[in-house]
Amino acid sequence: MIKKIIAICLLVTALILFNQSQLQNVAKVHNQYNDCKYINITNQEKVLGPEDSAFYDEDTLISSYGNIYEIFFEKKDLKTVSKGGFILIQGIRTGNVMAYTMEIRNYPQNIFLIPLGIYIRDDLLYAINHSFYSGGGDRVEVFKIVKVLNSKHNIENNQHERLNNDEGESEQEYMFILQFISYTLLPKRFNGITNNLVVVENTRFFITDSFPYSLPMKGVNIESFIQTTITYFYYIFQIKSNHVWDCQIIQEGEAKCLPFENSKSVLNNGITTDNNGIFMVADTMLKTVRVYKLNESDQTLDLKQTIHLGISVDNVNYIQSSNSFLATGTTKMLDTLLLPFNIKKVENNKNSTPDIKFGSEIFEIILNSLTDQYEAKSILKSDEVIVGASGAQMSSNREFLFVNSFADKSLSICKKV
Numbered sequence: 001m002i003k004k005i006i007a008i009c010l011l012v013t014a015l016i017l018f019n020q021s022q023l024q025n026v027a028k029v030h031n032q033y034n035d036c037k038y039i040n041i042t043n044q045e046k047v048l049g050p051e052d053s054a055f056y057d058e059d060t061l062i063s064s065y066g067n068i069y070e071i072f073f074e075k076k077d078l079k080t081v082s083k084g085g086f087i088l089i090q091g092i093r094t095g096n097v098m099a100y101t102m103e104i105r106n107y108p109q110n111i112f113l114i115p116l117g118i119y120i121r122d123d124l125l126y127a128i129n130h131s132f133y134s135g136g137g138d139r140v141e142v143f144k145i146v147k148v149l150n151s152k153h154n155i156e157n158n159q160h161e162r163l164n165n166d167e168g169e170s171e172q173e174y175m176f177i178l179q180f181i182s183y184t185l186l187p188k189r190f191n192g193i194t195n196n197l198v199v200v201e202n203t204r205f206f207i208t209d210s211f212p213y214s215l216p217m218k219g220v221n222i223e224s225f226i227q228t229t230i231t232y233f234y235y236i237f238q239i240k241s242n243h244v245w246d247c248q249i250i251q252e253g254e255a256k257c258l259p260f261e262n263s264k265s266v267l268n269n270g271i272t273t274d275n276n277g278i279f280m281v282a283d284t285m286l287k288t289v290r291v292y293k294l295n296e297s298d299q300t301l302d303l304k305q306t307i308h309l310g311i312s313v314d315n316v317n318y319i320q321s322s323n324s325f326l327a328t329g330t331t332k333m334l335d336t337l338l339l340p341f342n343i344k345k346v347e348n349n350k351n352s353t354p355d356i357k358f359g360s361e362i363f364e365i366i367l368n369s370l371t372d373q374y375e376a377k378s379i380l381k382s383d384e385v386i387v388g389a390s391g392a393q394m395s396s397n398r399e400f401l402f403v404n405s406f407a408d409k410s411l412s413i414c415k416k417v
Contacts, residue, residue: 030378031379031380031381031382031417032379032380032416032417033379033380033401033414033415033416033417034380034382034414034415034417035414035415036353036382036384036385036386036401036403036412036413036414037352037353037412037413038351038352038353038386038408038409038410038411038412038413039089039097039099039402039410039411039412039413040098040099040410041087041099041100041101041410042098042099042100043100043101046067046082047065047087047101047409047410048065048067048068048069048070048082048347048407048408048409049065049066049067049068049069049084049405049406049407049408050063050064050065050087050404050405050408050410050411051063051064051065051066051068051115051116051117051315051390051391051404051405051406052064052116052117052118052196052270052315052390052391052404053118053317053391053393053402053404053411054118054119054120054125054317054393055120055320055393056120056145056176058092058093058321058395058396059090059091059092059093059094060088060089060090060092060176061088061089061090061092061393061402062086062087062088062089062102062118062120062125062145062176063086063087063088063089063118063402063404063411064084064085064086064087064115064116064117064118064127065084065085065086065087065115066083066084066113066114066115066116066130067081067082067083067084067114068114068116068406068407069339069343069388069406069407071114071130071219071220072192072220073339073340073407074340074343075219075220075221075223076221077219077221078112078132078134078218078219078221083112083113083114084113084114084115085101085102085104085113085115086101086102086104086115086118086125086127086178087099087100087101087102087410087411088100088101088102088175088176089402089411090176092395092400093395093396093397095399095400097400097413099410099411100175102176102177102178103177103178104143104177104178104180105177105178105179105180106179106180107141107180108135108180110134111131111134111135112129112130112131112132112134112135113129113131113141114129114130114131114132115127115128115129115130115141116128116129116130116194116195116196117194117195117196117197117208117270117271117315118197119196119197119198119199119205120145121199123144123145123146124142124143124144124145124181125142125143125144125145125178126140126141126142126197126199126205127140127141127143128140128194128195128196128197128207129141129183130191130192130194132191132192132217132218132219133217133218133219135183135185136185137185137186137187137188137190137191137192137214137217138185138186138190138191138192138193138194139183139184139185139186140183140184140186140197140205140207140249140255141180141183142180142181142182142183142184143178143179143180143181144178144179144181145176145178146176146177146178146179147174147175147176148174148175148176148177149173149174150173150174150175182251182252183251183252184247184249184250184251184252184253184254184255185250185253185254185255186207186247186254186255186257187254187255187257188214188217189214190207190209190214190257191214191215191216191217192211192214192215192216192220193209193210193211193213193214193215194207194208194209194210195207195208195209195210195268195269195270195271196208196269196270196271196315197271198271198272198273198279200273202249203248203249204246204247204248204249205247205249206244206245206246206247206271206279207244207245207247207257207271208242208243208244208245208268208269208270208271208281209242209243209245209268210242210267210268210269210284211231211241211242212230212231212234212239212241212242213227213230213231234266235266235267235285238266238285238286239266240264240265240266241264241266242264242265242266242267242268243259243260243261243263243264243265243268244259244260244263244268244271244279244281244292244301245257245258245259245260246258246259246260246299260300260301262300262301262302262303263281263290263292263301265281265283265286265290266283266284266285266286267283267284267285267286268281268282268283269281269282269283269284269313269314269315270282270313270314270315270316270317270327270391271316272315272316272317272318272325273318274318274320274323274325275318277293277294277296278291278292278293278294278304279291279292279293279294279301280292280316280318280325280327280365281316282313282314282315282316282327282329283313284312284313284314284329285312287308287309287310287311287312287313287329288306288307288308288309288313289306289307289309289313289316289325289327289365289376290303290305290306290307291303291304291305291306291307291374292304305373305374307327307365307374307376309327309329309361309363309376311329311330311331311361311363312329312330312331312333312336313327313328313329314328314329314330314389314390314391314406315327315328315390315391315392315404316328316365317391317392317393319364319393319394321394321396321397321398322364322366322394322398323366323367324364324365324366325364325365325366325374326362326363326364326365326391326392326393326394327362327363327365327376328360328361328362328363328389328390328391328392328403328404329360329361329389329390330358330359330360330361330388330389331359331360331361331381331383332358332359332383335357335358335359335383336388339358339387339388339407342356342387343407346387346407346408346409347409349409353384354384354385354386354387354408356387357383357384358383358385358386358387358388358389359381359382359383360380360381360382360383360385360386360389360403361378361380361381361389362378362379362380362381362389362392362401362403363376363377363378363379364376364377364379365377379401380401380414385403385412385414386403386404386405386408386411386412387405387407387408388405388406388407388408389403389404389405390404390405390406391403391404392404398416399415399416400413400414400415400416401413401414401416
């Protein structure tokens with residue numbers, strides 16, 4: 001009990017110091033989106049923490065979920081918590097949106113599936129998986145996205161969430177499943193601390209990590225008090241210990257990973273690319289997004305710019321249709337501190353909107369061609385979007401925002417004003 005009290009005191013101290021930058025002046029926000037509501041998941045079992053998402057095509061979005069809050073924040077025994085999977089959202093192009101948890105074929109039943117960051121390249125879904133002792137540590141799982149006929153009609157038309165007044169839309173005649181293909185095991189130093197990834201080539205990917213040390217292979221619940229104290233120490237004093245890592249895919253083997261030296265930061269989180277040499281990396285503790293350019297001659301990352309956003313940035317995603325980036329995070333660390341007292345209310349919420357207030361903000365980052373610098377503009381700031389905003393995606397017609405969360409029961413969808 002004493003150790004828990006001391007840990008809480010350390011956390012409060014970290015949050016107070018961490019929040020000092022929020023006292024700076026912030027430009028007035030003009031929300032471009034509102035009317036945010038949870039997306040109904042028609043065959044929902046228990047979906048918690050839909051942390052990251054990626055577009056398969058302009059009509060289809062895939063999100064991971066992995067009960068991140070119970071595992072990493074509440075530090076529960078891995079044997080006692082529900083594991084994760086993937087959610088598919090389709091009908092985005094017409095506004096006739098529906099969502100369901102995806103069937104996964106051929107995935108080993110003895111290996112935990114606790115996905116976090118995901119990336120889609122061609123017809124393959126790559127996912128960071130915190131498998132812990134069941135799979136030898138953190139892994140990059142590779143799944144093939146397969147379209148099949150929806151012959152069983154297991155997604156009912158009356159469950160569709162209609163977002164416009166179009167008439168005559170019939171039930172989807174197809175659905176998507178995932179076929180497990182292969183995996184690459186990450187070195188043990190990454191166990192439990194890998195955040196996100198981008199796949200640069202068929203045999204090469206970049207990943208981010210977030211802790212100064214690896215977590216116990218048996219689970220976060222047996223992390224020592226000393227390790228917890230060290231983490232808070234690093235965060236309080238903003239000691240840079242994390243990197244972006246350049247890894248080689250080794251199918252059914254262990255990846256070979258080397259750090260980009262100039263990528264060192266306090267808490268590297270989301271990473272994305274425009275597939276044209278630009279990479280953006282979020283640092284949650286420093287509240288920044290760093291912009292890198294891939295050096296074609298030596299294949300290193302050259303720092304181009306650092307964007308200060310003033311929020312706890314989690315994920316940053318590239319939006320191909322508008323050639324822009326979305327950076328998403330939470331605005332009030334007190335909300336995170338109070339979440340343990342509210343998490344059951346979040347999990348049991350039957351409403352279409354959050355039962356508790358939790359500050360969120362989404363920035364769109366666009367290149368200014370005159371200055372050759374990226375500029376960030378807030379497009380949504382609210383405490384009624386979702387609990388624990390962790391990422392966002394935008395429909396190709398800019399009519400809808402899809403907001404992810406590390407703790408809530410579903411994604412939220414917001415309409416353009």
